[in-house]
Amino acid sequence: MFSKACEYGIRAIIYISQKSQDGHRVNLKSVAKAIDSPEAFTAKVLQSLANNNIISSSKGSSGGYDIPENRQSNITLFDVVNAIDGDTIYDKCGLGLQQCNPQKPCPMHYKFIAIRDNLKQMSQQTTIHDLTKELLQGTTCLKR
């Protein structure tokens, strides 16, 4: 469904968000460890989140990643997926046709967009903050 990069990205931002709520900035190593992901690859993913202004990063000793307080509650899953995988997942024809629309739909069109729109809605309505809450409560996990 999502790319590997995107899976890492979502898990990472949830962790970063969690730590940010306590005012803690976290570095790459601790992120990779927390979500059990390859360090260097995760760096690339975080870089693209940073370049898209979804997380903030700072260099130098005691640098790392965090999410400014005021952004915490308005970052959606949609934003994160978009930054990493782009929006093709929400737009692309289920059968891979270049053009597929109500005027000239593929045979799977309506059944497929129903599901795709579900996914879109869900990801637009779900904030990273939402996902972090459950994690803090210890009901969910980010690895294994």
Next chain:
Amino acid sequence: MFSKACEYGIRAIIYISQKSQDGHRVNLKSVAKAIDSPEAFTAKVLQSLANNNIISSSKGSSGGYDIPENRQSNITLFDVVNAIDGDTIYDKCGLGLQQCNPQKPCPMHYKFIAIRDNLKQMSQQTTIHDLTKELLQGTTCLKR
């Protein structure tokens, strides 16, 4: 969502199904042309559909692919996807965790399985025959 191989496979089987209803067997070249796909790659996909007994293939002059009348209506989208992409799409954790279940769910778990189950249901309830009907009526298309 689906792999490229799977997209070709679905488009291909819809076309084959359509032709089979008129009692026509079709060859690789005509399939690839009808769905605008790379010929050799499509051959591989059809091969795996044949190996999974979803379509029937015959070699030799005037050989090709078809779907026996009695199978027409009981092949589902699910069967086709399964034969080509396997069932990971219906089972895999949205965040890529090896183990993710109600006992130890990822933060996206319930929201994600809602969508995944939708997809599963849709693909189990949709037969290839269903998709072929609309194509015969000219309301849908398989390329462009």
Next chain:
DNA sequence: ATTAATTCGGATATTTTTGTCCGATTAAAT
């Protein structure tokens, strides 16, 4: 029998995704 048209299956090539490495840059602490 020979030929022509087809799928099969294995080997290979290309492209994309995933993953690693490392020097450059930045910033805090000493």
Next chain:
DNA sequence: ATTTAATCGGACAAAAATATCCGAATTAAT
């Protein structure tokens, strides 16, 4: 100033997905 700990970004490597090639096997028609 120097050292240390961090991200950045570009180059590279490995693996997976996509795509091609070709000889072998099969079948129908001549």
